Every structure is written in structure tokens, then in C-alpha cells.
Amino acid sequence: APLAGELRCRCVRTVSEVIPPRRLARVELVAQGPHCAEPEVIATTKQGQTVCLSPSAPWVKLIVTRILNRWVPA
Amino acid sequence: APLAGELRCRCVRTVSEVIPPRRLARVELVAQGPHCAEPEVIATTKQGQTVCLSPSAPWVKLIVTRILNRWVPA
Numbered sequence: 001a002p003l004a005g006e007l008r009c010r011c012v013r014t015v016s017e018v019i020p021p022r023r024l025a026r027v028e029l030v031a032q033g034p035h036c037a038e039p040e041v042i043a044t045t046k047q048g049q050t051v052c053l054s055p056s057a058p059w060v061k062l063i064v065t066r067i068l069n070r071w072v073p074a
Numbered sequence: 075a076p077l078a079g080e081l082r083c084r085c086v087r088t089v090s091e092v093i094p095p096r097r098l099a100r101v102e103l104v105a106q107g108p109h110c111a112e113p114e115v116i117a118t119t120k121q122g123q124t125v126c127l128s129p130s131a132p133w134v135k136l137i138v139t140r141i142l143n144r145w146v147p148a
Contacts, residue, residue, distance in 0.1 A: 027103045029141045031095070033120075039141050046107075055142045064138055067103045067113050068129045 009036035011052030019043065019051070021063045027053075029064070083110035085126030093117065093125065095137045101127075103138070 010030065026044040030036070041053040041060055053060045084104065100118040104110070115127040115134055127134045 021105070025105055025107060027105075029101045029103070029138060031099055031101075031141050033099060041142070061139070061142055064103060064142065065135070067105050068115070068135055068138065 007035050009038065009040060010042060011040045014041075014052045014054040014057075016054070016057075018059045019045070019053075019063070021066045023047075024063065024067070027064060027067060029055075081109050083112065083114060084116060085114045088115075088126045088128040088131075090128070090131075092133045093119070093127070093137070095140045097121075098137065098141070101138060101141060103129075 023045050024043050025046045025048075028040075028042040028044075030040040030042065032039045039055050041055050041064075042050060043053050043063075044050050053063075097119050098117050099120045099122075102114075102116040102118075104114040104116065106113045113129045115129050115138075116124060117127050117137075118124050127137075
């Protein structure tokens with residue numbers, strides 16, 4: 001976990017443009033808490049770029065669901 | 075990001091018992107990729123404990139949605 005940022009919100013602003021799920025390596029959902037009044041969605045692209053997504057954006061919820069759904073029980 | 079684990083799956087097994095969303099500080103969705111054939115859901119509790127959740131478990135999808143939904147546009 002990043003050193004800085006744990007004591008406050010980690011996202012200053014969120015990107016509005018849609019990022020295709022296949023470009024994402026990781027999506028981190030940080031629940032709201034004493035450090036930050038809002039849940040945050042921090043995505044890391046496969047190129048290692050970190051971007052903040054808006055938790056309320058429908059496409060963000062779609063991405064999260066798509067990542068979860070790609071798991072096929074063995 | 076953790077140093078180790080990037081080159082293989084980070085979860086050896088997933089917990090089956092339901093964890094109440096309020097106990098979670100963070101949920102990390104790691105998309106499947108060359109390092110791991112399955113998407114992984116790694117949750118960190120507010121006590122700092124890290125547990126792997128099953129991406130296909132309905133309650134896990136519920137937790138993820140609940141974290142995202144708690145954001146009320148300003």
C-alpha cells in the first residue's frame with residue numbers, strides 16, 4: 001500500500017473518459033473511512049499508470065463486474 | 075504493490091465465510107493476466123488482515139457494489 005495517502009483521500013480528481021477493461025491490471029476499491037469521506041476507485045493500467053475512477057459512474061461498476069465475472073469456476 | 079506475487083497468483087485459497095462490508099477497508103480486484111489465469115479479489119480488513127475472496131461468490135459481488143454505492147455525488 002502506498003505510504004502517503006493512507007491518512008487522507010488518495011484521489012484528487014477522477015477521470016471521466018471510459019477506460020476499456022482489458023487495459024486494466026488492477027482496480028482497488030478503498031472504502032470510505034476516517035481518512036476519506038468517500039469510497040475511492042483506483043485503477044492501475046497494464047502500462048502501470050494509476051488513475052482514479054468515479055465510484056458512481058456506471059461504466060466503473062461495469063468494469064468491476066466484468067473483472068469479477070471473468071472467473072469461471074474450475 | 076507487493077513486491078512478491080506480481081509474477082504469479084497471490085491467492086492460495088479463498089475464504090468462504092462472509093465478511094461484513096463494514097469490516098473491510100479495501101478490496102483489490104486483480105484482473106487475470108499472464109501472471110495468473112484467474113481474477114483475484116484481495117480484501118484488507120480494518121484490522122489490517124488480508125484475505126482472498128472468491129470472485130464468483132455472490133456476497134463478494136454484493137460487497138463490491140455496496141462499497142461503490144456508498145458514494146453520494148456532492
